[in-house]
Amino acid sequence: MNSKEIIELGDKYLMRNVGRLPLAPVKGEGARLCDADGNEYLDFVSGIAVNSLGHCHPAVTGAICRQAKKLIHCSNLYYIELQVLLARLLAENSGLDKAFFCNSGAEANEAAIKLARKYAKLKHGPEKVEIITALNSFHGRTLATITATGQPKYQKGFEPLPGGFKYVPFNDLDALEQAVGPATCAVMLEPVQGEGGVNVPSRYYLEGVRMLCQEHGALLIFDEVQTGLGRTGRFLAWQHFGVKPDILTLAKALGGGFPIGAMLAVEEVAGAFQPGDHASTFGGNPLACAAALAAVEEMLRGGVVENAASVGAYMYDKLKALAQKYGFVRDVRGLGLLLGMELAVEGKAVVSGCQEKGLLINCVNNNVLRFIPPLTITTAEVDRAVEILDQVMAGVKL
Numbered sequence: 001m002n003s004k005e006i007i008e009l010g011d012k013y014l015m016r017n018v019g020r021l022p023l024a025p026v027k028g029e030g031a032r033l034c035d036a037d038g039n040e041y042l043d044f045v046s047g048i049a050v051n052s053l054g055h056c057h058p059a060v061t062g063a064i065c066r067q068a069k070k071l072i073h074c075s076n077l078y079y080i081e082l083q084v085l086l087a088r089l090l091a092e093n094s095g096l097d098k099a100f101f102c103n104s105g106a107e108a109n110e111a112a113i114k115l116a117r118k119y120a121k122l123k124h125g126p127e128k129v130e131i132i133t134a135l136n137s138f139h140g141r142t143l144a145t146i147t148a149t150g151q152p153k154y155q156k157g158f159e160p161l162p163g164g165f166k167y168v169p170f171n172d173l174d175a176l177e178q179a180v181g182p183a184t185c186a187v188m189l190e191p192v193q194g195e196g197g198v199n200v201p202s203r204y205y206l207e208g209v210r211m212l213c214q215e216h217g218a219l220l221i222f223d224e225v226q227t228g229l230g231r232t233g234r235f236l237a238w239q240h241f242g243v244k245p246d247i248l249t250l251a252k253a254l255g256g257g258f259p260i261g262a263m264l265a266v267e268e269v270a271g272a273f274q275p276g277d278h279a280s281t282f283g284g285n286p287l288a289c290a291a292a293l294a295a296v297e298e299m300l301r302g303g304v305v306e307n308a309a310s311v312g313a314y315m316y317d318k319l320k321a322l323a324q325k326y327g328f329v330r331d332v333r334g335l336g337l338l339l340g341m342e343l344a345v346e347g348k349a350v351v352s353g354c355q356e357k358g359l360l361i362n363c364v365n366n367n368v369l370r371f372i373p374p375l376t377i378t379t380a381e382v383d384r385a386v387e388i389l390d391q392v393m394a395g396v397k398l
C-alpha cells in the first residue's frame, strides 16, 4: 500500500483517539525513518523517546529473532531466566533493589501507586493514602494515571476519577511544603517533565522534595518513563540531582522499541507486595526481556549515555543560537537529548514544515518543540536537523 491508501484505511477502521500526522512509516535504520512512498526522514521523535538506540538496532533485532525461535511467552507462574537477569541488570545500575515488569509506562506507574499505598497502609495505617503529583505532569492514560497526571485536559470526560490525588506546581518547594502532611503516602514526579513542556527543576527543589518526604514518612516516586535509560545524559535522571527515589518507573526506551515497562523499588518498600497483590499476564515475558536485556546492555556498554550527554550539549548550543536569531523563541531548555524550544507562537506549523523537509520533531503543550532523537545521533545529523529547523523558522509568519 502507498501512504494515501494506508491513511484512508486507517481513518475508516481506527478509532480517532489520537491526532495522527499524515505519515505512514514502514521501515527504519538508526535515525532514518522511511515512509510507504519511499520518502526518508531524519527522526528526532524516536517513537516518543522509545527508539533510543535508533531504529532496528542490530543488538535488539538479533536478540528478538533468536528468542522468538526459543520461547516467546510462558507466564509469571514460573521463573523466567531473562527476566531475572534483566531485574539484576537494572538493580545494579539504578540504585534500587527489586523489579516488577509490565508492558507500558502507565502500567508501571499504576504498579508504583499500588505499591506505595500498600506499603503506607502496612507501615503507617489506613489513613495514609494520598499521592501528591505535579501540575503539568504526565503519568499515562489509565484511569489512575490520568488522575495522577496534573493536566485537566487528559481527565476531562472520564470522571469519576479515583480519589486520593492532590496537585502542586512543579519546582515550587513552598507549595509542596503546604500540601504534604500525615495523609501523604507518596510524592510522584518526573525528574524532568517531558510531555508537560520539557521542564527541568532545580537541584534545590528535588533535594527539598526528598527531605519533605523523609519528614512526613512519604515515599518518593520518580517516573523516569521518559527521562530514564540515558535520555538526559545520565543512565537515570535522578543521578543528575543526587536524589534517589524509593520507587522508580521505566518504560519507553527499555525494550529498544519492544513494549516493556518496569517498576523498581528499594528492598523495604518492595517487600510490601505479597504473592497475589499485583500481576500482569504479559509483563516481563521472555521475548520482551530478551529485547530489553539487549537494549539496556547496549546502552550501558556502547557509549550511548555519554553520547547523549555530549551531543545533547552540542544540540542545546545550536538551539540557543537559533533562539538568538528568531525573536519568537521564548526559551531553550532540557537535559541531554531531552530538549525543548518554547515559542511565542503555536508549534504545529513548524512541525509540519520540518516534516515536509524531511525532519520529524513534535510539539508538546502547543508551543514547545521537543527534540528527542536516538541517543546514538551524531553531531552531523544534529547539524542537518538544525539547518532544516532554521529554514522552516525563517518562514514563520507572526
Ligand SMILES: *Cc1c(COP(=O)(O)O)cnc(C)c1O
Binding pocket: 103, 104, 105, 106, 107, 109, 138, 139, 140, 141, 190, 194, 195, 223, 224, 225, 226, 227, 251, 252
Ligand atoms: C509516556 C509516558 C508515560 C506513559 O507511558 P505509556 O507507555 O504510554 O503508558 C508515563 N510517564 C511518562 C513520564 C511518560 O513520558
